[in-house]
Amino acid sequence: MDFTYHYTKEQEEFRQEIRTWLERNIPKDMRAPVDRSALTDEQFNFWREMGKTLAAKGWLYSTYPKEYGGGGLTGAHETIIMEEFDKARVIAGFTISYVFPTLLVWANEEQKEKFLTPLLKLEKVASQLFTEPGAGSDLASLQSRAVRDGDDWILNGQKTFIGGRAVADYLMGLFITDPDAPRHRNLGLFMVPFPSEGLEQRRIKLLTGNDSSFYFLDNVRIPGDHLIGGDHQGWQVAQTTLEIEHGGRGAAFPRDEALENLLKYVRQTEYDGHTIGADPILQQRAMEAFIDSKIFNLYSKRNYWMYQARQEMSYHGSQSALYGKVFRMTNADRARDILGMYSLLGVREPRAPFGGQQEVYQRSSLTGAHPGGTIEVQKVIMARRIGISRTRERAAPTPSSAGVSGV
DSSP: OOOOOOOOHHHHHHHHHHHHHHHHHSOGGGSOOSSGGGOOHHHHHHHHHHHHHHHHTTOSSTTSOGGGTSOOOOHHHHHHHHHHHHHTTOOOOSSOTTHHHHHHHHOOHHHIIIIIHHHHTTSSOEEEEOOBTTBSSSGGGOOOEEEEETTEEEEEEEEEEEEOSSOOSEEEEEEESOTTSOTTSSEEEEEEESSOTTEEEEEEEETTEEEEEEEEEEEEEEEGGGEESOTTOHHHHHHHHHHIIIIISOOSSOOOHHHHHHHHHHHHOEETTEEGGGSHHHHHHHHHHHHHHHHHHHHHHHHHHHHHTTOOOSSHHHHHHHHHHHHHHHHHHHHHHHHGGGGGOOTTOTTOGGGGHHHHHHHHHHHTTSTTSOHHHHHHHHHHHHTOSSSOOOOOOOTTTTTOSOO
């Protein structure tokens, strides 16, 4: 049985159009480095401008509606674009992608024109203000406040681990709007303009680089029309963001570059007259890494198909997120078993295999266990949705289940 996906003639012509354009317009020295924290200012500025060109061609946010600045293309087109972007090491977009589904589902038409359109065209950039010093895994315990003042809102609080190297024009965040209301019914979600008086950004240097920030809000005043949804609906609005972040959209053909390089190393590296793949123990470790990666690949494909087919999803996104977080850490351990100390050589080391990609993977596999809900959070979500928890819940609305265009 042939499990290979076969593209149509028209789809292959579309692929060739993208590939040719990228070859002609992207200089080799502008392609994304192996370690994204090594991105130079020149490369950053190049992609910040090139992104506008890609957006205008409909390739940057390809499935979002044309009337808001998207490409209006199909999921198949998006898959081809992502495959070619990945091969060409394109840096595609600067806005945290989870912002778009939330605005598409919950924003009114005026807000979509004000926020969504410039973001899709890359005229503006947005980040996501969720985590706080005392509220991460238990997001509903956040403390930042929003107080109504006439038609405006006054925001106070702290937000941390906010990703994105680009300086954001908008920060999409949760704030308590009613401290007397029940938990999950006391929040509002706001688009906070940056810069704003009283809003301070401080960069944080983490294991994966310096593209994370701490934000401090001291009596930040924002207009009333920057509230997305109702002033007590913030938790429900944010769940659309988290549904996608937890894996609810999936991916048609997720690429595992770390696995590809690991298998190359096993097949090509020689020791004592044989490739190390001849060692039965290392061979077994490589096979385990391959199998786990392919299982995650199947979860991602299933979720992508369900999302594109507008099927109701339940535990599926968190199942994929949970498996992905665990298998990446496990495969990082296997890579250390196979490559030994070579797996810890960074991009500046001349003897680092694959330009230091494996060392980057070692760090990212650890930090990747936390964003978008920890391993324990994913387990709780799954338990609630399959009926083995004290509480029950359904998946939040997404562009797919809400029936809006732009899946």
